[in-house]
Amino acid sequence: MSLSGCGSGSDAQASASSLQFSFWGSSVRAGLTTKAVQLFEQSNPHTTISTWFSSFGSYWPKLATQISGGSAPDLIQMDMRYIDQYVRKGLLLDLSKYIPQTIDLHDFNQPLLKGSEADGRVYGVPFGGNFTSMFYNTTLFEKVGYQLPTGFNDWTWDEMKQVSQQIVKAAGPGVYGTDDASSNIGAFEVFIRQRGKELYTPDGQRAFNKQDVLEWFSYWSDMRRAGLCIPPDLSVQYSGATPALTTIVAGKAAINISTSNQIQAFQAATPRNWDCIQRRPQRV
Template identity: 30%
Template sequence: MNNGLSRRSLLSLGAGAVAASTLAACGGGGGDAGGEISKDAVKLRFTWWGSDARHKRTQQAIDLFTKKYPNITISGEFKEWNGYWDSLATTVAANDAPDIIQMDELYLASYAERGALLDLGTAAKHLKTDGIDPAALDTGKVDGKQYAVPTGVAAYSMVVNTTLLEQYKIPVPDDSTWTWDDLKRIGLEVSKASGGKVTGVQSWGFDAGGVNIWARQAGATLYDASGKVSIPPAVLAGYWQYLLDLAKQGIAPAPSVTVERAGASLDQSGTATNTSAFGTWWNTQLTSLSAASGQQLKLLKLPTNGQAAAAESPYYKPSMFWSISSRSKHPAEAALFVDFLLNTTEAGEVLLTDRGVPSNSTVRSAITGKLADTDKAAAEYLATLKVGAAPRVTPNGASGIEAILKRHTEEVLFERRTPQAAAESFIKELQTEIDAA
């Protein structure tokens, strides 16, 4: 008897603790997003991830805004990528999330579908989106609602080191016609010409962009509209077979070197250290890469497989998004601030292309004159690219796709799994995560 009683009281103690967290999770809704802008003092919290250069620019933009609206103060909370998501998850769990949240495509659905983000449609009075390319704007929709607005867009590209090619007397390929086989051939020439010091290609297989493009070139998609993993195993196996070939034929570095560089920062990559002639990157990373490399880098369109579907396989990837917490007490003011960041040339001239080529076309043309040459090249690349419809937003539960992808790529490169087996395992694991969410 005694035992039963103590067990029950223990249970109620635990229940109390859970009740506390439950309370926190559903307590207090947000303010009125469509209301008037307050004349009283308003305090907003704004959080983002990035490096010190971004922190500086963003703070400048905040200062411009608060000068315009002296009753609004904004505290800018900057974090690095990993800590950012730990901190965001914790604050959301405790119902203490910042008002304005920089959001990534991988996590958008995970937060939106669980009700953590404000439907920006309700804040349309303060946050205008008509200056934004509809195709780009659509990337911020989950279940038909606009939960996030892209800050800027980027596209997948092949970065080539023309200084190296010149040095080895290899012509720069024509990117309007080249195929994956061409890349292998040219890459091998580079590896041979350098005597192994420089490899032709820096292997990829660690970010979702590459898989997306590969699937689209084959006329498939990574996820279907309902959020199921829909890439055919054979297509995915072909992707890994290609990477394995690159490593085995000496076109890309040895697996351990490839994995080492993939895990390091941009500055330590093969492209940045001039040890690989070709590498896949988002076009907006050209400036950072050029600064690190010190040599001539150029953006090329990705090679294709020659199939018809490949023509429209490129797509605009939102660099990142602005979103607002659904529990913000001042959603109207938060929306006003996002509008300022997004749609004013004032802010655009400070932020430039730090968060991608601006998605607002007026801002984009206004800042072109202020851009560095490499940023101009990135903007031009985007303008000349023929893009198809954006892929479906990463489904709720699939935010860990890059970790799963990376692990399978490593298993293929170290030949612990065949490309075929890896493809099946990858699809199964990713689908399980989506189903569990």
């Protein structure tokens, strides 16, 4: 979470009686966040916080529209991929000068804090860790007798292709091994990091090469041709905008690559048995 960089410290204090907080997520997250805000207001009775939230995809256009209209939220949930962009535009407040006297972060996870930095300065306080994970239908995996490793990084893309072949054969028509993750930036980042690379250099340049991209899209092209991943028409139908619109919840695919904070939403959306393995956080 970041503070918008509108005004000086004295300006912020003067307007602290009423703050606006924007965030993205499901209704489950919204409920939990609202409870946290209410607890804060009880402890700080002279401060009120209004909130708005939306899905991740619609959050950024809505936030950009609000900022361009001159009414940026005071508290902004920020994705680490957007921090540099917002900092360059002068939209986020540098919190470094408030640490550690006003903001004490000594007991925070230091690698997570790094995700809130730009040019060595702190622009936010992390809510928590969120990792690219592979959700899978345990019933289908048990049906083919496949035992997954305990960590995402211990599993290869060829092994995912192999188990997809087994699942498609065992489950019959209409069920696929996996979603088509060719456009999933989180999955692509796992693929790149498994090659000892990052998506971007510290100065914001591309850190992967054309061969990496060619091999990534060739993999998914092969999966589509073999009927192992969701075809394009189903990818459009099950956009993933909500848990109900994911192929794993609908029973169309055995594997879905998503983020770990979707666990509760997936659980609430389907009675099917499923589990997930997380990609280990790593910095190279």
